[in-house]
Each structure stands twice: as structure tokens, then as C-alpha cells.
Amino acid sequence: MPKKRFEGEYLLTGLIRCPECGAAMTASRTVNRSKDGKKITRMYYSCGRFRSQGSAVCHANSVRKVEAEQAVTDRIRQAVVNPETLQRVVRSINERRSGRMKPLRDELTAIQTHITSLEDKKRKYLELYEIDNIDRNMFSERLSVLHKELDSELTCTSKLELELRDDQADPVSYEFVCFHMTKFDALLRYSPFQQRKTLLHLIVKNITLDDKRRIEEVELAFSKETQNHFLSGAPSVKSIAEGAFSCSKDNLLLNQVITIVI
Structure with missing residues (x-):
């Protein structure tokens, strides 16, 4: 260090x-x-x-350390429990989820069309081989290439179907987002210094000062990395913060960045 x-x-x-x-x-x-x-x-x-x-x-x-830190942490605490801010977060999450679905469906349709084409080719090669109109070595080589392409496309299909299934789930609720954000507030209040510093460096993208050297804007970015670090893997450090880190895998936030400027 x-x-x-x-x-x-x-x-x-x-x-x-x-x-x-x-x-x-x-x-x-x-x-x-x-x-x-x-x-x-x-x-x-x-x-x-x-x-x-x-x-x-x-x-x-220069800006005084105590005043700057107090201003930033106060704003974050207010933001993560403010109903209007949380409603914006909910809308942002759900709009991104719905916006992702069409390109995923289009990509899935294109892959499925390609799979159908590959299956047709495979069937034609088999027919040619059965009537002895194709060399055995050429047949084996072309069939091997087809199988590799099919395996690759089927793997992509499975991944896309999984993403679509996740995105088609019920919309993220206000209560769900509120539950997670208030845990960040508990972490900011009760965690030891190093943990609070790590949390701030994960969720704060930028802090700007105005011309009078006062906090003007704080840009926050909540992501899967933030949640995994603090709501899944880290142990509680004080009895007063018990439960601040617990989060079941079924309730994870989406794999996207939610940005808030406060």
C-alpha cells in the first residue's frame, strides 16, 4: 500500500x-x-x-473535509430514501427492461432462421451421402463444420431465451427498490471507515463544486457490482446494522447501471 x-x-x-x-x-x-x-x-x-x-x-x-463529507453523505442519505427519487429509479429500471426486449427478440429470430438453414443443409448432405453423390471425407468435413455452427447458435439461443425470460418477469416494484436503497443508508451510517469509503467509491461517479466551493452535484451510479459487494458478500459489522448486507440471489437488481444526480 x-x-x-x-x-x-x-x-x-x-x-x-x-x-x-x-x-x-x-x-x-x-x-x-x-x-x-x-x-x-x-x-x-x-x-x-x-x-x-x-x-x-x-x-x-480547498474545501473543508468535514463540511464536504457531511454534505455528500447527507445528500446520499436523502436521495436513497426520497420517494420521488426512488420512483425515478423504478421507472428507469422498468423502461430499460422493456427497451431491451425488442432487439433481443429480433436477434433470437435471426438466429433461429439461421439454425433452420443449417438444419436444411445438414439434411441435404445426408441425402447426398445416402445416394453416394458426395465424397466421404468431404461429407465428414462439412458435417463437422455444420455441427460447430449449430452448437454455437444453439448456445446463443439459450442465452437469449434466458435473458428474455428474466426481462419478461414482473416489473420491479417501488417497494423492492426502496428496500435495497435503505440498506445503503444503513451502510453509510454504521459501517467502519474503510467500508464506507469503498461504498462511496463504488456508487459515486463524480462530485462537483460550485464557484463558492460548495457541493453542487453528486452523481451516483448503482450497479450489480455495488450490490454484490455490499448486499451479498460482505458480513455485517455491527449489531445495529444486522441485515444491511443480506440479499437473496432471487432479489438482485438488474445487471445495469442506475444513475442518479442529486
Whole structure:
């Protein structure tokens, strides 16, 4: 592991973007002394380009660590339990499911047509072989090629039929999405630092600041990877968060990315 430049728990390193140049903001701090000589450490997120290349390329544009992290986690907590946001998520999931079906059906129809054509060829070769109008070696070679093509197309057919069957299931309900999103809220509240940091880096795509260095937008992306990591495979870490990670395989979210800007 690389050595830390500063001690401290920085949740958002690399996620916040500099409002001036767009570079990722990294951990920084200042150390001062009060009138009575007591050391005071203040922690910030500052422009990574400024820290590595100096004022010729950008400025510090520092934002206080505590305020930034509080603003981001508060927004996420509000978003994952907000009925209007969750309804948008439900609509997005179900629209994507229905939108996927037509191209899948078209592809399945094309493959089935090709399989029929291959079966016809196979039947003709057999007829030619039976009346001794085709060389044995040529027959074996062509039949082998046909079998490989048929096996490949049948495998594709099985996969497409499985996808269609999954997409034709009942629409994802509001209650189902709400159940999963509130588990993210529990994770944000009760998990240890490293687990919360991993969660944020999985679900937060981007954090932008306005011209006054306040949190402007937080872009979230919930995917199968996020769910598998936190709702299936990870153990609970505190009794208060029991159940926050449990999720049966039958209730997994779809294999697609759901993006929310808050």
C-alpha cells in the first residue's frame, strides 16, 4: 500500500472535482498553533493539479473535509430514501427492461432462421451421402463444420431465451427498490471507515463544486457490482446494522447501471 501523505480518514479523495480545472481533489491539511501554543490541524480537499504542479496550472480551491463529507453523505442519505427519487429509479429500471426486449427478440429470430438453414443443409448432405453423390471425407468435413455452427447458435439461443425470460418477469416494484436503497443508508451510517469509503467509491461517479466551493452535484451510479459487494458478500459489522448486507440471489437488481444526480 502507498504511504499516506496525511493521517486521517478522507472519504472523498479523488471523487471531488476542482471547480476551476476539473482535476480530482486530494487530501491536504494545515497545521497552526493557537495563542496558548496548542497545535490545531485543519483538514481539506485541494486541487490535485495544484498540489503536484503548483499555481502555474491551478489554485488550491480547498474545501473543508468535514463540511464536504457531511454534505455528500447527507445528500446520499436523502436521495436513497426520497420517494420521488426512488420512483425515478423504478421507472428507469422498468423502461430499460422493456427497451431491451425488442432487439433481443429480433436477434433470437435471426438466429433461429439461421439454425433452420443449417438444419436444411445438414439434411441435404445426408441425402447426398445416402445416394453416394458426395465424397466421404468431404461429407465428414462439412458435417463437422455444420455441427460447430449449430452448437454455437444453439448456445446463443439459450442465452437469449434466458435473458428474455428474466426481462419478461414482473416489473420491479417501488417497494423492492426502496428496500435495497435503505440498506445503503444503513451502510453509510454504521459501517467502519474503510467500508464506507469503498461504498462511496463504488456508487459515486463524480462530485462537483460550485464557484463558492460548495457541493453542487453528486452523481451516483448503482450497479450489480455495488450490490454484490455490499448486499451479498460482505458480513455485517455491527449489531445495529444486522441485515444491511443480506440479499437473496432471487432479489438482485438488474445487471445495469442506475444513475442518479442529486
